[in-house]
Amino acid sequence: MPTLSALLWPFFDAVVMVVALIALTRFAGLRSFSKMSGYDFAITVAMGSVLASVIVTKSTGPLVGIAALAALFAVQAVLSHLRVGSERAADAMDNAPLLIMRGSQVLEDNLAAAKMTRADLMAKLREANVLQLETVQAVIFEQTGDVSVMHGECAIDDEILQGVRATI
Template sequence: MPDWMTILLDAVILLPALMLFVRIAGLRSFAKMSAHDFAVTVATGSVVASTVVNPSTPWSMGLLALAALLAVQTAIGAFRVRVKRAQHWTDNEPLVLMRDGLVREEALVEARMTRDDLRQKLRGAGVTRMADAALVVLETTGDVSVLTEPPEDTLVAELRGIGAPPPGPTGSL
């Protein structure tokens, strides 16, 4: 069979199979919730691409690889729900970057972010003055959440760095 037909056949088989596997495994399969979710998302894309583009890789191997990746992800997800300590191994922790308009410099260092990175996230959230940011959190997914209203204590009770804000100047972006 010509290479172009193999590529077409692989795509016709793998993409519907991937959709079926995701339906079985659940939407979490591609949710950006934790490190293992991210790794599976990247690996899944790589498996599909390498199987479709490389005619020497049989579609059955790609199918097996997809099933294995999603099965392992499902098992890890179930394990972390049942064993509380497992979440510490698989998930990042949210990190408070700003509180009450004040930047937590040590948190930026830990997050490997610059003030320019932070300013960009604030602008993206529609915040034009640092003093207007009540709470800025680097979430477990790598997203940055920006709250302009003081949060309920119950929402941030378990976040690191929610104590009193560090002294320092506030200002505009």
């Protein structure tokens, strides 16, 4: 049976780690928990893992956890700087968005390349309040894993589709 102090340490560690996470996030800026690229998501997951590790294990204390979080924020800042400053670095780190539907036509090869099913696609169309396939102008599998559904009356500006791969 755990002692009362053994049960209270996770609360202390949780408070310390959450305060540190908030402080580091405020210092690092808005991008800290964005999903602009795959590495952003990976770092966010790693931060959650560090937080959980410190809270549930006694072997690492909050200072080690804070150092690990600071390291992750630093890695994210360096990668973001490289990505913004170098097109080659951005190309190496980012997936290009992929066109899944052109108008009401499903691009089956692209759907398969995105590892999406028709059911996945239809769910995304429903999420976007598409009532008729004829109103769909484009569906794009974004570099973050999100799916953008463009539908309505207006034509899509070419600039919005810049960088989107039409074929695999």
